[in-house]
Amino acid sequence: MVEAQFNFPDLIDKLSSRMVAxxxxxxDIANIDSVLASNTLQKMQLNYLTSLISLEGSVKMFVxxxxxxxxxxxxxxxxxxxxxxxxxxxxxxxxxSAGDIVNIIVGNTLADINDNNKKITMSPPIVIxxxxxxxxxxxxxxxxxxxxxxxxxxxxxxIDCLIQDRL
Amino acid sequence: xxxxxxxxVDDSSITIxxxxxxxxxxxxxxxxxxxxxxxALTYYRQYQPDMVxxxxxxxxxxxxxxxxxxxxxxxxxxxxxxxxHGQEQMVIESIDAGAKGYILKPIKxxxxxxxxxxxxxxxxx
Numbered sequence: 045m046v047e048a049q050f051n052f053p054d055l056i057d058k059l060s061s062r063m064v065a066x067x068x069x070x071x072d073i074a075n076i077d078s079v080l081a082s083n084t085l086q087k088m089q090l091n092y093l094t095s096l097i098s099l100e101g102s103v104k105m106f107v108x109x110x111x112x113x114x115x116x117x118x119x120x121x122x123x124x125x126x127x128x129x130x131x132x133x134x135x136x137x138x139x140x141s142a143g144d145i146v147n148i149i150v151g152n153t154l155a156d157i158n159d160n161n162k163k164i165t166m167s168p169p170i171v172i173x174x175x176x177x178x179x180x181x182x183x184x185x186x187x188x189x190x191x192x193x194x195x196x197x198x199x200x201x202x203i204d205c206l207i208q209d210r211l
Numbered sequence: 212x213x214x215x216x217x218x219x220v221d222d223s224s225i226t227i228x229x230x231x232x233x234x235x236x237x238x239x240x241x242x243x244x245x246x247x248x249x250x251a252l253t254y255y256r257q258y259q260p261d262m263v264x265x266x267x268x269x270x271x272x273x274x275x276x277x278x279x280x281x282x283x284x285x286x287x288x289x290x291x292x293x294x295x296h297g298q299e300q301m302v303i304e305s306i307d308a309g310a311k312g313y314i315l316k317p318i319k320x321x322x323x324x325x326x327x328x329x330x331x332x333x334x335x336x
Contacts, residue, residue: 147268166268168268
């Protein structure tokens with residue numbers, strides 16, 4: 045059984061820890077509260093901006109970070125603080141920043157995963173705005189950790205697609 | 212080690228800016244950048260940089276394939292993978308493809324400088 049090889053609750057914990065560490069050490073956003081993950085969701089309730097990556101190895105899954113507007117704006121300002129951005133670069137820069145961060149969180153987390161030395165490939169990130177929810181098929185498991193900062197919230201999602209194309 | 216001329220390959224404009232800024236901080240210059248693996252070979256041929264930073268995950272052609280293509284034509288190319296992908300298997304695959312080093316994002320200036328020095332000292336011709 046492929047699903048026996050992967051510990052999804054452990055993975056959502058690792059992803060959430062990486063996200064907290066990134067906010068803390070890279071962006072100096074501290075005092076983050078984490079609300080227990082859930083695996084009983086049938087849909088992802090999306091916030092202002094969501095960045096998403098798919099992973100393929102022995103199993104296929106998706107990871108998403110969904111920010112509310114106030115937190116993402118703060119994250120963007122801090123992430124690009126040392127860069128000079130022209131006015132016409134703002135929109136692309138916001139998309140790229142969201143993509144960079146999910147790429148870093150997911151990619152770094154892969155260092156913590158021992159999947160019997162099988163290669164896990166990451167898709168390029170996708171950034172979604174103006175969407176409200178993504179529905180998942182009945183047998184998918186959607187894990188979520190709700191991270192609360194002084195600037196707003198970000199939800200870390202892990203969607204376990206036991207069969208391809210479930211999402 | 213003199214000021215080296217770099218090519219930066221990454222599909223994120225923000226990451227290109229960040230790497231460029233770090234390279235300039237540590238005394239190097241970026242002579243070209245591109246956002247796809249396919250462009251990397253074209254730009255390498257045109258600019259002949261001293262060293263390349265290469266992302267792995269890109270939309271059209273991944274960084275490992277781009278590295279193989281560049282090295283098939285320019286076997287002395289010095290390519291450092293700069294990527295978020297931390298899985299050991301991916302590091303091995305990158306080195307097998309001919310990359311001379313591997314740095315994990317988020318990038319720190321000191322680690323980048325150390326890797327550049329290591330690669331330059333080991334492979335300079």
